Amino acid sequence: MILGTLKRLSHRLGVSPQPKLQRLSDDLVHAQVVLCLCISLLLASFIAAFVTACKRRNKSSLTLADLSPYMRALMFFIAPTRVAWPAHYVRAARKATISRSKQIVIDLNDLFGDICAGKIELRQPDDLVDLLRGELRVDGWRFLVQVDSVHCRHVQRWLFAESVKVQRIDAGAALRPEQPHVWTLQLDSVPPYLLESCLVRNLSFRYACFLEFTTVSMNLTPWSLAWILSSVPFCPHRHKSRCMLSGPSTTPLFATLHATLEVLARANAKISATHKMSANKMSADARTSTNKPDSGTKTVHAVTNISAAHASTLLAQRDRLHSDTSLRTSYIARYGIECWRERRLIMAWEAALLRAGMLERWSVELRG
Numbered sequence: 339m340i341l342g343t344l345k346r347l348s349h350r351l352g353v354s355p356q357p358k359l360q361r362l363s364d365d366l367v368h369a370q371v372v373l374c375l376c377i378s379l380l381l382a383s384f385i386a387a388f389v390t391a392c393k394r395r396n397k398s399s400l401t402l403a404d405l406s407p408y409m410r411a412l413m414f415f416i417a418p419t420r421v422a423w424p425a426h427y428v429r430a431a432r433k434a435t436i437s438r439s440k441q442i443v444i445d446l447n448d449l450f451g452d453i454c455a456g457k458i459e460l461r462q463p464d465d466l467v468d469l470l471r472g473e474l475r476v477d478g479w480r481f482l483v484q485v486d487s488v489h490c491r492h493v494q495r496w497l498f499a500e501s502v503k504v505q506r507i508d509a510g511a512a513l514r515p516e517q518p519h520v521w522t523l524q525l526d527s528v529p530p531y532l533l534e535s536c537l538v539r540n541l542s543f544r545y546a547c548f549l550e551f552t553t554v555s556m557n558l559t560p561w562s563l564a565w566i567l568s569s570v571p572f573c574p575h576r577h578k579s580r581c582m583l584s585g586p587s588t589t590p591l592f593a594t595l596h597a598t599l600e601v602l603a604r605a606n607a608k609i610s611a612t613h614k615m616s617a618n619k620m621s622a623d624a625r626t627s628t629n630k631p632d633s634g635t636k637t638v639h640a641v642t643n644i645s646a647a648h649a650s651t652l653l654a655q656r657d658r659l660h661s662d663t664s665l666r667t668s669y670i671a672r673y674g675i676e677c678w679r680e681r682r683l684i685m686a687w688e689a690a691l692l693r694a695g696m697l698e699r700w701s702v703e704l705r706g
């Protein structure tokens with residue numbers, strides 16, 4: 339524009355533009371042409387890229403052969419029970435293949451839902467140990483478990499509801515099969531604020547007994563992914579409330595060995611105090627009695643980490659539920675096949691958590 343005005347001005351003045359000015363205008367025109375060329379080249383390459391992207395998307399036509407490395411790795415962990423995989427596995431395979439992430443992301447809810455519905459099966463419950471540790475790798479593919487925010491909110495809501503609910507003591511007690519005169523008290527479903535009174539009442543009468551309970555490992559931070567995965571056996575699940583005798587319990591999520599032993603010490607002190615009182619009364623009533631009344635308190639004889647043994651017990655029960663025909667038939671008749679599948683999965687899950695060190699099972703041996 340400036341050049342144009344200059345030219346017009348010089349024309350009107352009857353002077354030809356100076357050669358220097360002429361060269362300047364030529365250079366400018368040259369630069370403009372180069373710029374135009376650059377822009378059109380850029381545009382062209384953009385269009386080309388867009389078209390290829392579109393083509394690739396149209397061709398979500400990744401062939402089965404393209405997906406097969408993913409599917410082969412996935413098949414190592416789970417097996418479809420029907421001819422076709424549920425659609426979301428194929429979608430995930432496509433996504434991972436396009437992004438070349440080499441990751442197989444397993445959604446917790448999908449996994450439980452598909453197994454309960456009988457669409458897929460675990461190949462080896464043992465693989466859950468590595469999966470939960472985040473160490474399951476097949477052919478360079480890494481398996482990850484994912485928990486969505488909906489599941490976390492469910493757990494939060496359940497914890498809150500349990501914390502305001504008035505609970506009853508539900509201490510399961512059973513004779514030990516290997517020592518038929520010794521009792522084991524299962525503390526997992528005793529709410530923390532009732533634990534002390536439960537121990538006072540139950541221990542006063544028993545000479546020797548074992549306390550057993552599960553805790554989440556101290557190494558896990560509450561609400562971390564590992565913690566949420568560890569809470570699965572205790573949370574209410576699809577069919578769990580119907581098919582479990584003891585029902586879901588929040589106690590193991592916050593119990594620690596240390597805190598439980600402290601409560602035990604307080605319970606012991608109370609038992610000892612009541613015994614002293616009754617002993618005093620007795621000796622006042624009958625001074626002739628020479629029998630020294632027993633103090634009633636218990637001493638901790640041993641504290642044992644029984645995680646590995648408990649995991650084996652769970653796996654054995656899981657196998658029995660599968661291979662013992664009469665047990666299987668009656669279980670399925672009573673609770674339904676989906677519940678049966680879920681129960682077996684949760685047993686395998688809990689055993690894997692114990693073996694991965696995410697849950698711990700403790701046994702405290704008490705002697706009078």
Ligand SMILES: *[C@@H]1O[C@H](CO)[C@@H](O)[C@H](O)[C@H]1NC(C)=O
Nearest residue numbers: 643645646692693694695698
């Ligand atoms: C308890 O035993 C399990 C399995 O043997 C082990 O992974 C875990 O680290 C042990 N926990 C403690 C606190 O010793």
Ligand SMILES: CC(=O)N[C@H]1CO[C@H](CO)[C@@H](O)[C@@H]1O
Nearest residue numbers: 507509510511535536539540
């Ligand atoms: C086995 C046993 O005696 N369990 C008892 C423990 O204490 C609670 C609370 O009193 C009882 O309900 C259980 O029966």
